[in-house]
Amino acid sequence: MNTLYVNNGPSRPGKDDGEFTASDMLRLLRDHLGMLFLFIGIAAALATAYAFLARPIYSSDVVVRVDPPDPNALGIAPQSQMQMGQSLPTVNQLAPAEISVMQSRSVLEPVVKQFHFDIKVKPKTFPVLGQIAEVFAKKGHLAPAWFGLDAYGWGGEQLQLGRLDVPPALEDQKLDLVLLDNNQYELRDPDGEMILRGTIGRPATANGVSILVNGATGHPGVHFDVTRLNTLDAIALMKNTMKVAESAKDTGVVQITFNADDPALTADVANALGQAYLTAAVQARQANDTKTLEFIRGELPRLERDLKTAEGNLSAFRAKSQSVQPIPEAQAYLQGSIVSMQQLATLKLQRTQALQRFQPSSPQVVNLDQQIAELEASNKQIQQRFDSMPASERQSATLTRDARVAETIYMGMVNKAQELSVRRASTSGGAHIVDNALRPYRPVKPNKSLVIVAGTGLGFFIGTFFIFLRRHAMIGVTDPMFVERRLSVPVLGEVLYSRQQAMLDHEIAVSPVEHAPLTYSGAESGGAPRALPHIELPEHDAFAMPHVADTDRDARVLATRYPHDPAIEALRAVRTELYRDLANAPNNIVMLTGPIPSAGKSFVAANLSVLLAEIGLRVLLIDGDMRRGHIASFFKQSNPGGLSEVLKGEMALGDAIRYVGVPGLSFISCGVYPENPSELLMMPGFRNMLARMSDQFDLVLLDTPPFLVVTDAAIVASDAGSTVLVLRSGIQSEEEIEETVKKVQRAGGRLVGSVFNAIPRRPSNRRSYGYAAAYTSTFKSMN
Structure with missing residues (x-):
């Protein structure tokens, strides 16, 4: 039995196992520039749309100076005591107290009542379409109703309420006000029951509700949501739209700032807040003087x-x-x-x-x-x-x-x-007021440049996070270096994804090979299995470049159809590594396996066998996957008449060996899928067959099922002198690769390396791909 031998190949020094470095991150982003730019573009587009379509917010402020208290309140303090200011608050103590007064209900409530901030009015809009229509509506003009839906607002609708008093039960509840013909309107409760009918410009009272509609603009039938807020809620909302702060420390100068979407309203409210505070200050001073x-x-x-x-x-x-x-x-x-x-x-x-x-x-x-x-x-x-x-x-x-x-x-x-x-x-x-509020002409929000830059930056970070998360959590391993760093398994070759191979796969799918009737040269069906005969192989110059027969061109093997494809160039590197390793291997049997299906083992096996035969080796390719094997289709042949028939004694070994049109390359298909492939592989006849083939061929290449799916590969591993893992970019997870390596070790296999298959052509590997393409084009021009 072979012991596990893992080649401690070119793992990079100075890096811990599994460590993800900054250079790895840069390479990852470079490989996914398209996805990253997609996130950045979407975020930038949304930020730009918000910057130009969001309702602008204006800001206006009034500046108030708070006077210090009179140190001679009784008129009898001596000069020295007045200078000391005993028992009197200082300016830095006074300003925070006055700021609290400016934000008190006694100051804010008159302003809330004056500007009707305790009444909310909004036209009902059609979902999504209504918001879009409002954006494109011309300010000050009533927009026509879309699709004849007059009950909804489409831009330009206005309702001016002079008063709205409701019972406590209807506070903070949406009331429905419907405009009618002849300056009439109806007010309904949240359940749709009519509260009152009124005329614009005249007070109306019914069912405990008093309302005065000063004016209205809208199509007859349009609905408005009207809400009378609780006074405390209205004051709390107003506090969120204003800011009171000392202009400079220990100066007693306080700035009251108010924000709103109407520039004229912004200045009016700021001045009203300053006057309300002065009124409260005068009343407090008068009460104190009294x-x-x-x-x-x-x-x-x-x-x-x-x-x-x-x-x-x-x-x-x-x-x-x-x-x-x-x-x-x-x-x-x-x-x-x-x-x-x-x-x-x-x-x-x-x-x-x-x-x-x-x-x-x-x-x-x-x-x-x-x-x-x-x-x-x-x-x-x-x-x-x-x-x-x-x-x-x-x-x-x-x-x-x-x-x-x-x-x-x-x-x-x-x-x-x-x-x-x-x-x-x-x-x-x-x-006293130092500066009155003026009408602003430029909005403070949104800051278009800042929003666009921030949105673009957010898109970059979200895209980076998604790419990183996708690499580590959502898809399998895409970095060949993971295998070398984490598992110390050398990567023998990095095979790029081939468009030509994709066309060949499509050709195989649309034109399957018809199964020819089986002809057995061995015992008849049901007879006793016959011994494996000695096979005479033709002698030829192992070092001469063989002529590729015309029949090669009809095969569906990439190495014969497109011998200078970058994927084939990568497999030539794998061929070199395997050829060097044969001197250290216990035998010349090489097993190809992988963690899970769809890794491309059959593709690697078929093309690698052709490349090995091209250097003059006598190569036997065996499709050992008697469950889903399909290497025969690469050579336009069918599965029947192969390994399963030989192991069951239904066919002689010599009759199962086929010529596929490549000098030096012989092939045994998987045969008809049996019901007991594992049992057939465990029979002594299979081991004897491998030993016989090992003696008569320079190299035996054995393709086996995935290691984590069935036990077939584990049975064969100890008989092969070398085991190569075939991994596909983005298919298998880190845990699956680690588990496969452990199972190879437990099965007694000798793991010499891995082949990373179907790597997308990314910027990070474009350099090596460019070199290969350059050499390929040069070779073609010479020929």
């Missing part, structure tokens, strides 16, 4: 009493002590303590005001409490520095400080009350 004014007016009587008390105490002390001006040390005490006490008084008033809105534990009140505690601690330090001053001077300075602080706070509050009274009547708020 609360502040009420607080100041409530505190003024107490502050006035405090001022009179402080001034009275100071006057009484001066009259008693006969002192008018404090000493220089007292002046320094006054300068430090007046500002500190004014700040303390301001914070206490702010805390009193804050308690009207917040709990004592709120962050706003806690922050004020911390500032008050810090100022009180600072005042104690100032007081301790002047403890050494005479008591009378210290008392005079304290009374003077109290009087000045009380006067400053009172007068500041009086002035602030007057200011708030005037400002409360103003229509300006804490923001």
Whole structure:
């Protein structure tokens, strides 16, 4: 029994088994440029159609500046405290808050009502054809109905609704409005029941539904889908068409952008959003000013009493002590303590005001409490520095400080009350519009160039992915290098697909060989099998180029009909490899097999046998496929009278050997398909026949059934000195090839290589094909 011998042929160094490299990917794409360009073309066409047929979207924006809050809200904060801006939000804190206000329902709802964004109107269109008609309809003109289908819109239909109020049960439900003659219309519910009949230009109310149709354009009988959206849904949809963002960080300048398919509407809505925000800001400022004014007016009587008390105490002390001006040390005490006490008084008033809105534990009140505690601690330090001053001077300075602080706070509050009274009547708020929205003249979407480029790129990636997926998942192995890299089985030849062979196959199919009646020179049917006789073969010069008889030209073998076809040139390379390997083989029997049917074993066997005979070898070709063998048809012969008859003893071996018109080539057909081919191959007579033929011929070429389908090839494998796998591009999977190699090993075969058959002519192999074609044309011209 032969042991498995796999030639570790020219596997490429530096690559792991099964690794798919970048160069492989480039070669794969080059081989499928047509398919790749098809994907790219389809994607580019769709992208171009979308870019030029999609409804354009316009964008317009209004720019608003948010003013920072007044740091002297009560009118009594000292300059230093105003500069510090204690307890007030900064600009970068204010802008996000105002952006949230701009997107609030209080700002968006008036705009939704103003432009009727809570009402959706769309003419009913015929599927597909209606969309096509709308694309080609002339803007502002009513398109004629196609095929007389007046119930559908074909372009130019319009319906202007001034009002639509429905019960909650009919919100977000499509109502059917049908235009009638004489400016009449009908409104129907989703079930088709009529709700009301009305006249264009006049309000109509019935069944809880109120509607006002201001105008309509359309053929009588056309239907419109009319939907009254829930207000929250309408606001949510509007948020999706607008964008609010700060123009630049920490500037307080906010940009409100609105997108729509109508340029005039885009600018109008953007300006309306800016005005709605200003209105909300004015209302918020007025409400805040009203609360502040009420607080100041409530505190003024107490502050006035405090001022009179402080001034009275100071006057009484001066009259008693006969002192008018404090000493220089007292002046320094006054300068430090007046500002500190004014700040303390301001914070206490702010805390009193804050308690009207917040709990004592709120962050706003806690922050004020911390500032008050810090100022009180600072005042104690100032007081301790002047403890050494005479008591009378210290008392005079304290009374003077109290009087000045009380006067400053009172007068500041009086002035602030007057200011708030005037400002409360103003229509300006804490923001103003920097730039109004203008009507855009150029759409922002779709960006035609970007869409086309992106679509083309997407087509390239989808095409690449499909080609890669098709190679690895959808079709079989197409790369001969897989066999060498993954399985270390050398590829003896890469046979290109032949158009001439396709014509020959068609000729075989349309003109089958008629089965001639069987004539047996051996035992009669039913007699005992006769021994295999010795066969005398004619001697001839093995090294002389034999003359191809005229009968060769009638055969359907590509090597005789078109001897310079690129496929035959590739098989000549296989012939060279096999001839070299014969010196290392245990015998001269070569078995051809494959994983599955339709790999082209018979084609390779027939043509390879002719090529081997052409170099002067005595070759015997045996069609060992007694199930579906058809090599005889290549030579315009029939199957009966072949291997099956010999193994069953119905025909002598010498009578089964045929001449096919090629010098040096003999042939044994498969015979009539028997019922037990495996059993016939396992009989000792088959092994004896192979041994006898091996002695009398230079090379025995045995074609066998597929290895994964039946067991015939596994039975023969151990008797053959060499086994060649015939693989067809795109037919067998990686798993099937691997399993075949394993089964050859288990059967004891000696695998010398593979032949990759019917490879499509791709750009990646065009170079070698071009070389072969060039040499072929040169040879023809010389002859």
